[in-house]
Amino acid sequence: xMSGHSTYQPQNAFMIWLERRxxxxxxxxxxxxxxxxxxxxxxxxxxxxxxxxxxxxxxxTGIILVMHYTPHADMAFNSVxxxxxxxNYGWLLRYLHSNGASMFFVAVYIHMARGMYYGSxxxxxxxxxxxxxILYLLMMATGFLGYTLxxxxxxxxxxxxxTNFFSAIPxxxxxxxxxxxxGYAIGNPTLQRFFSLHYLLPFVIAGVVVLHVWxxxxxxxxxxxxxxxQSEKDTVAFTPYATVKDGFFMACFCIVFAWFVFYIPNYxxxxxxxxxxxxxxxxxxxxxxxxxLPFYAILRAIPNKLLGVIALFGSIxxxxxxxxxxxxxxRSANYRPLFRQFFWIxxxxxxxxxxxxxxxxxxxxxxxxxxxxxxxxxxxxxxxxVLGWVEKTKPLPNSISEAxxxxxxxxxxxxxxPTVTRG
Amino acid sequence: MTATSAEPTRRDFLYIxxxxxxxxxxxxxxxxxxxxxxxxxxxxxxxxxxxxxLTPIAEGQVIKVFWRGKPIFISHRTKKEIDExxxxxxxxxxxxxxxxxxxxxGHDQWLILIGICTHLGCIPLAHxxxxxxxxxxxxxxxxxxxxxxRQGPAPKNLFLPPYKFISDSRIRIGEEDTAKA
Numbered sequence: 001x002m003s004g005h006s007t008y009q010p011q012n013a014f015m016i017w018l019e020r021r022x023x024x025x026x027x028x029x030x031x032x033x034x035x036x037x038x039x040x041x042x043x044x045x046x047x048x049x050x051x052x053x054x055x056x057x058x059x060x061t062g063i064i065l066v067m068h069y070t071p072h073a074d075m076a077f078n079s080v081x082x083x084x085x086x087x088n089y090g091w092l093l094r095y096l097h098s099n100g101a102s103m104f105f106v107a108v109y110i111h112m113a114r115g116m117y118y119g120s121x122x123x124x125x126x127x128x129x130x131x132x133x134i135l136y137l138l139m140m141a142t143g144f145l146g147y148t149l150x151x152x153x154x155x156x157x158x159x160x161x162x163t164n165f166f167s168a169i170p171x172x173x174x175x176x177x178x179x180x181x182x183g184y185a186i187g188n189p190t191l192q193r194f195f196s197l198h199y200l201l202p203f204v205i206a207g208v209v210v211l212h213v214w215x216x217x218x219x220x221x222x223x224x225x226x227x228x229x230q231s232e233k234d235t236v237a238f239t240p241y242a243t244v245k246d247g248f249f250m251a252c253f254c255i256v257f258a259w260f261v262f263y264i265p266n267y268x269x270x271x272x273x274x275x276x277x278x279x280x281x282x283x284x285x286x287x288x289x290x291x292x293l294p295f296y297a298i299l300r301a302i303p304n305k306l307l308g309v310i311a312l313f314g315s316i317x318x319x320x321x322x323x324x325x326x327x328x329x330x331r332s333a334n335y336r337p338l339f340r341q342f343f344w345i346x347x348x349x350x351x352x353x354x355x356x357x358x359x360x361x362x363x364x365x366x367x368x369x370x371x372x373x374x375x376x377x378x379x380x381x382x383x384x385x386v387l388g389w390v391e392k393t394k395p396l397p398n399s400i401s402e403a404x405x406x407x408x409x410x411x412x413x414x415x416x417x418p419t420v421t422r423g
Numbered sequence: 424m425t426a427t428s429a430e431p432t433r434r435d436f437l438y439i440x441x442x443x444x445x446x447x448x449x450x451x452x453x454x455x456x457x458x459x460x461x462x463x464x465x466x467x468x469x470x471x472x473x474x475x476x477l478t479p480i481a482e483g484q485v486i487k488v489f490w491r492g493k494p495i496f497i498s499h500r501t502k503k504e505i506d507e508x509x510x511x512x513x514x515x516x517x518x519x520x521x522x523x524x525x526x527x528x529g530h531d532q533w534l535i536l537i538g539i540c541t542h543l544g545c546i547p548l549a550h551x552x553x554x555x556x557x558x559x560x561x562x563x564x565x566x567x568x569x570x571x572x573r574q575g576p577a578p579k580n581l582f583l584p585p586y587k588f589i590s591d592s593r594i595r596i597g598e599e600d601t602a603k604a
Binding site for chain 2: 185
């Protein structure tokens, strides 16, 4: 964004006049038109653009929903039903927003997995990666706060369970929870502050996204070969190449999104949330939204309440240290045969934890969750550091264009995904 | 201040004084910003003690009342339930506590509990589970006829609310007996 290769030439008198006073057109030109991107980027690299689109879509639908929603414990549930039944296209806007949240997490998980597979967090992209972890944390907070707003049974009891995490803090835990609630139990004060913060956080996310994109444009994009571009032969211009590729895949992604919205809009939700919040009755089976399930499984796998909460936050916090836990100098898993296997094991472990998080915490499920939780941390603390020392990596290509030409692609093609990554 | 000028100047004094005022001012501004999130006056007023008449509660019955938005279980225990609670070996309990310490002296049949599972805050169901007490449907914690944890992930016994008997058939929840035994 701020890298200094502005080749922008204003075309008319007004733009010349403006450029001398506010060089915004030059900034856009150097960031999104002339910006050189590695020519071998595959479709896994399109999820950053998809995420930016989804953030915009969530903000637009969210602002409209607020025009019809009432953030009060006595009225919130009915106002959501009012949106669903009375407001023109209210059902569509709400389903876009609720499924949009799920799509947001689908996209961010793919985006993160791509970064892990291709070593996109490694030097010099550590700050870029950490900003991403911060964005992910903000997304999780925003998603949780938003899920409480319909004030159904899952909203109420999900908020109860999650805020009770803080009661695990020694000595001050109970005071912290009362402070979060603004009362002696979850109630109207809680709903109102959650609403306020749910409205705020997307704009905080937008701000951190600017930093994330800025950091990206300083260090440049990683690529499937994991070697830095060395000459103009290794890159293509952002527009049209990346713009069109991103746009095409965004459209494909939107088909999936629309399928959820129009055909199975409640598939990822819980029927219990169509029952108004009742402080006297707990639903028999509390589960969080699907995107928190792996961490919920980690929480429940640990028999001690405080340690369970520490493990839950630790499992996310450890991501911020990934650039230093992975000691290998080779970025891309395409050249790291052992790492590639451990990567897929890690993905399977995380998906397995997600499945276990949706199951009752009893019997074999708990034992399995403990084994997978153990592996989750082992992956970061032992496997990644050790692999960097013992793994024999494949020889790296001398340049991106050499890597592409080896695969027999015509020069000038912007390179599909290496077949091995299409899992 | 550079390493060579040992003598503090008036400018140094101004720097430190300005910084101090800014720090104190920042802290003073933070107090109301943080304190506003604590329970407000109306919430505290609504959390005043509540009185409950025990006469309509039949022996063996458990009723639920609300105090401070929390469910309070009032259990009128049978002789059998009391005996069960008292015959258990204390050392076998995950959170050892004698039954007589969980009720008021002379009112052994009345067990008053905060009806919130000590695991993650769900509401246990009465007269269920292996111990004749409560069973939490969320993660399977089981409590006995004294509200003590016997099995499952919950770390603690069900908590006791502050309360006192104002007569033999009336309690006030939210106020501790000052003449505590």
